[in-house]
Amino acid sequence: MRRIELNWIYRVLMILMIGGLIACSPEENGGEVPPPDKVDEGYFIEVTKTETLNKASLAGKLGLESTNPLLLILPEKQVKTEAIRYVSKDPAGKPLEVSGLITYPAEGACRGVVIGPHFTIGADRESPSAVMATVESMLALYGYAVAVPDYIGFGATVDLPQTYIHAESAGQVSCDLFFATREYLSLIKRPVERDAYVVGYSQGGYAALAFQQMAEQQYADKIKILRAFAGGGPYLPESIFDHFMQQDEVANPATILLTIVGADYADRLNLDYTKIFLEPVLSSYREWCVSKKYTLGEINHLLPSNRLSDWLHPDFFTDNHNEEIRKLKGSLTKNNLIDWVPRAPILLAHGTKDETVPFSNTQAAYDAFQQAGASVELHTSKFDHTSAAIPFYLLVLQALK
Structure with missing residues (x-):
C-alpha cells in the first residue's frame, strides 16, 4: 500500500508535463491498425446530439479553471462527443432503451475504450448526455473512446427512479454501453478492439467495479478488462449505511435518500415508506429524489437536517429493525462488491479524511481483494x-498517457 502526500501530486504533474503526453494513434506512429475482434450488434440505436470540442471547451462544460492540474497536462486536441441511445435491461431483466455519452478523437484511430461511469448526481440536467461531458471524457484527448452511461434514472430513463449503488444495474448499463460503443464506432469506420479500461470516482468508483465484475463473470469472451481505476467508491453499502446510522449526523444526507429509494426500485422491495421516512420526507421524497429536478446539494437543503434521526423512522436506530428496514438492509448486503476475485488489476484510491464515503470502506475492499x-x-x-x-x-x- 502506498500513501499519497500533497507534494506527490506536483511531482507527478511535473513528470507528466516533461514526459510529453500527446498520445499518438497507431496511424500517427506509422503502424497499421489490426482488424478488430467481432463486434456484437443490436445494442446501438441512434445518436441524439453531437458536438466537437477542444480542451478549453471541454473544460468549460465541466466548470474547470484553466489552472486545474488535470488540464495542465492534457494535450491540445479536438474530440467529438455524442449522446446516444442504446439497448440495455431494466432491473427485472427486460429490454430498456437507455442513454449515454461517447467521446472520442475527432481525427485518427482510437487507442481503445475507456468505460467512465460518473459520480453521484441528482438532477437530469447534470447527466452526461445533457452536459455532453464528464471528467472521464477528458481521456479522449489522449486518444481513447470514452463511454459514459447516464445510468437508469437519467437521460432516456428520467421517468424511472435512479438505480443508485446497485451492482447489477450499474454493471449491465456499462457492459451494454461497451457493446454499443464498439458497434457505433465500427459503423463510422473507427473500430476498436474488445479491450477496455474502466475509470470512476465516488458512485463511479462503485460502478467501475460493478462493470469489471459483470464483464469478467458474464462477458469474458466479449470484454477484456485491462485495468480498473476506482476512487472513493462505496463498495460495501451495508457497512457504510450502518456507519451513518450510528453516526446519525452526516455530511451528505441526500445520498442516504438516494440509497433507499434506489434499492427499493432496483431490487423491487415494495417498501412501505411509512415505516421508512418521517414527515416531511414521507410526503416529499418522490418530488425531491425521483423527479430529477434537484441536484445533490439542493436535496441536502430540502431535507430537514443532516441528522438522520430527524427524518428516518425511529426503528433505524434500534436493534429491532422493522420488516421494511430488514428488506432494505438485505438489498444493501446483496450489493456489496468485495465477494469475488477480480482478474484484471485494480487501482483503488481514497482520501483518509473522506466524510462522504468512509475510508474504512476502501480499506476493507483492498484487504478482501488482496486476501x-x-x-x-x-x-x-x-x-x-x-x-x-x-x-x-x-x-x-499517468497510467493511461
Whole structure:
C-alpha cells in the first residue's frame, strides 16, 4: 500500500508535463491498425446530439479553471462527443432503451475504450448526455473512446427512479454501453478492439467495479478488462449505511435518500415508506429524489437536517429493525462488491479524511481483494471526498498517457 502526500501530486504533474503526453494513434506512429475482434450488434440505436470540442471547451462544460492540474497536462486536441441511445435491461431483466455519452478523437484511430461511469448526481440536467461531458471524457484527448452511461434514472430513463449503488444495474448499463460503443464506432469506420479500461470516482468508483465484475463473470469472451481505476467508491453499502446510522449526523444526507429509494426500485422491495421516512420526507421524497429536478446539494437543503434521526423512522436506530428496514438492509448486503476475485488489476484510491464515503470502506475492499489473491493496489491521500479526486485522476492520467 502506498500513501499519497500533497507534494506527490506536483511531482507527478511535473513528470507528466516533461514526459510529453500527446498520445499518438497507431496511424500517427506509422503502424497499421489490426482488424478488430467481432463486434456484437443490436445494442446501438441512434445518436441524439453531437458536438466537437477542444480542451478549453471541454473544460468549460465541466466548470474547470484553466489552472486545474488535470488540464495542465492534457494535450491540445479536438474530440467529438455524442449522446446516444442504446439497448440495455431494466432491473427485472427486460429490454430498456437507455442513454449515454461517447467521446472520442475527432481525427485518427482510437487507442481503445475507456468505460467512465460518473459520480453521484441528482438532477437530469447534470447527466452526461445533457452536459455532453464528464471528467472521464477528458481521456479522449489522449486518444481513447470514452463511454459514459447516464445510468437508469437519467437521460432516456428520467421517468424511472435512479438505480443508485446497485451492482447489477450499474454493471449491465456499462457492459451494454461497451457493446454499443464498439458497434457505433465500427459503423463510422473507427473500430476498436474488445479491450477496455474502466475509470470512476465516488458512485463511479462503485460502478467501475460493478462493470469489471459483470464483464469478467458474464462477458469474458466479449470484454477484456485491462485495468480498473476506482476512487472513493462505496463498495460495501451495508457497512457504510450502518456507519451513518450510528453516526446519525452526516455530511451528505441526500445520498442516504438516494440509497433507499434506489434499492427499493432496483431490487423491487415494495417498501412501505411509512415505516421508512418521517414527515416531511414521507410526503416529499418522490418530488425531491425521483423527479430529477434537484441536484445533490439542493436535496441536502430540502431535507430537514443532516441528522438522520430527524427524518428516518425511529426503528433505524434500534436493534429491532422493522420488516421494511430488514428488506432494505438485505438489498444493501446483496450489493456489496468485495465477494469475488477480480482478474484484471485494480487501482483503488481514497482520501483518509473522506466524510462522504468512509475510508474504512476502501480499506476493507483492498484487504478482501488482496486476501483473495487479486492484483490490487491502494493509494491514499490526506484529503476529503472532493479534494481526493485530484490525486486519483492524476494517477489515471499517468497510467493511461
